[in-house]
Amino acid sequence: MYAAFRSVGSYVPEKTLTNKDLEKMVDTSDEWITKRTGIKTRHIADENETTSDLGVKAAINALERARIEKSDIDMIICATISPDYLCMPSTACMIAKKLEIADIPAFDVSAACSGFIYALATAKSFIESGMAKNILIVGAEKLSSIVDYTDRTTCVLFGDGAGAAIISATENKEEAIIDINISSDGKYYDFLITPGCGTKNPCNEETIKKRLNFIKMKGNETFKVAVRTLSNDVIEIMKKNSIDSSKIDHFIPHQANYRILKAVADTLNIADEKIVLTVSKYGNTSSASIPMAMSDIYKEGKLKKGDLMLLDAFGGGFTWGSALVPFSPLH
Ligand code: UT7
Numbered sequence: 001m002y003a004a005f006r007s008v009g010s011y012v013p014e015k016t017l018t019n020k021d022l023e024k025m026v027d028t029s030d031e032w033i034t035k036r037t038g039i040k041t042r043h044i045a046d047e048n049e050t051t052s053d054l055g056v057k058a059a060i061n062a063l064e065r066a067r068i069e070k071s072d073i074d075m076i077i078c079a080t081i082s083p084d085y086l087c088m089p090s091t092a093c094m095i096a097k098k099l100e101i102a103d104i105p106a107f108d109v110s111a112a113c114s115g116f117i118y119a120l121a122t123a124k125s126f127i128e129s130g131m132a133k134n135i136l137i138v139g140a141e142k143l144s145s146i147v148d149y150t151d152r153t154t155c156v157l158f159g160d161g162a163g164a165a166i167i168s169a170t171e172n173k174e175e176a177i178i179d180i181n182i183s184s185d186g187k188y189y190d191f192l193i194t195p196g197c198g199t200k201n202p203c204n205e206e207t208i209k210k211r212l213n214f215i216k217m218k219g220n221e222t223f224k225v226a227v228r229t230l231s232n233d234v235i236e237i238m239k240k241n242s243i244d245s246s247k248i249d250h251f252i253p254h255q256a257n258y259r260i261l262k263a264v265a266d267t268l269n270i271a272d273e274k275i276v277l278t279v280s281k282y283g284n285t286s287s288a289s290i291p292m293a294m295s296d297i298y299k300e301g302k303l304k305k306g307d308l309m310l311l312d313a314f315g316g317g318f319t320w321g322s323a324l325v326p327f328s329p330l331h
Helices: 019-023 030-037 051-066 091-099 112-128 205-209 219-240 258-268 286-299
Strands: 002-011 016-018 041-043 075-079 106-109 134-142 160-170 179-184 250-253 308-315 319-326
Touching: 002 051, 002 112, 002 286, 002 319, 016 019, 019 030, 030 258, 041 160, 051 091, 051 134, 051 160, 051 286, 075 091, 075 112, 091 106, 091 134, 106 112, 112 134, 112 160, 112 179, 112 286, 112 308, 112 319, 134 286, 160 286, 179 219, 219 258, 219 308, 219 319, 250 258, 250 286, 258 308, 286 308
Parallel strands: 075 106, 075 134, 250 308
Antiparallel strands: 002 160, 016 041, 134 160, 179 319, 308 319
16 A cells, blocks of 8 residues: 555635834844845734644645545644644644544644654555555644744744645555655754753743743754755655656745755755745744645646655754655545
8 A cells, every 4th residue: 555645735824924023023124034034924823723723724725625525534643843732632633623533543743844744754654554544644833822022033934824735545656655754863952942841841930931931943053954964865865766856846845944945956956946935925834834835836726646746844853854745636
């Protein structure tokens, strides 16, 4: 049995936060943000909207496009670093509850911005082992709830949103996901971290006062490791599968920073028109960024049956991953 990527969907909250808005909040400028990151605006969820609310809307979009009944879903995997609840229940369980799907496995994966590729690898393995047939994977983030809007080095980067995909069993190797590579190196754990409210720095007055419950990043150091690691990773997966860049129809990288993804695309010699870019309108939406970008090109009619997608991501942990995925809708 093989795993086929059947459908993708997304949800983008309505409210926006522009560089001009941020200029009024911290010591920054539209010029600095645009030049260093490529970001112009990000979307921010409503106060009473949770990560699972965003995930459910993306999931419904993916299910409708797949023309699959929700009763056919036999597993839900959610990748997120901004869960509805810190420890339990999982955001996947909240998504299952809101979709009214019960009696199936539902769990979260924690791999920061690489979360969608980790979820995809997990889904592929469950399908190839015969343990599931139709898996809903969701990358959903309400990062605005863990971003420190007094810290100019991080608050300009992140946004909210969700993407979802349906991965299904197939006997047809032609439509199967070709390969996925996932990896990590924990020695960089403190380069990108939310230091507070876990067992290391439990949630108390002191932790909150020091703002340790928010994302902290050594941006420049992270940038360098990201470019080096991602370039090596995508070169390796393409070499291993004897696929050169001319065969790639869409390069869909995690949207952290325009400069990072352009550097990786240049290493691979991928033509500009094949690079899917959403960072300017959504910012960095962590585990949601790849399916959101993919959903956008689907909506625009650019993602067609049989198109080959190259995905790559890098994030806290550090974690990283890449995938060679043909788009294989049933309809
Ligand atoms: O999604 C997971 C993976 N995430 C990433 O891969 C993100 C990786 N990092 C980055 O994208 C970039 O490093 C940043 C966009 C975060 C920062 O860009 P940079 O070119 O690496 O800048 P920098 O951190 O070296 O800072 C340069 C200067 C500093 O000032 P001094 O020390 O030169 O006076 C910063 O204080 O820019 C300053 N700065 C800002 N200035 C205006 C930092 N943030 C801002 C800001 N507005 N928002």
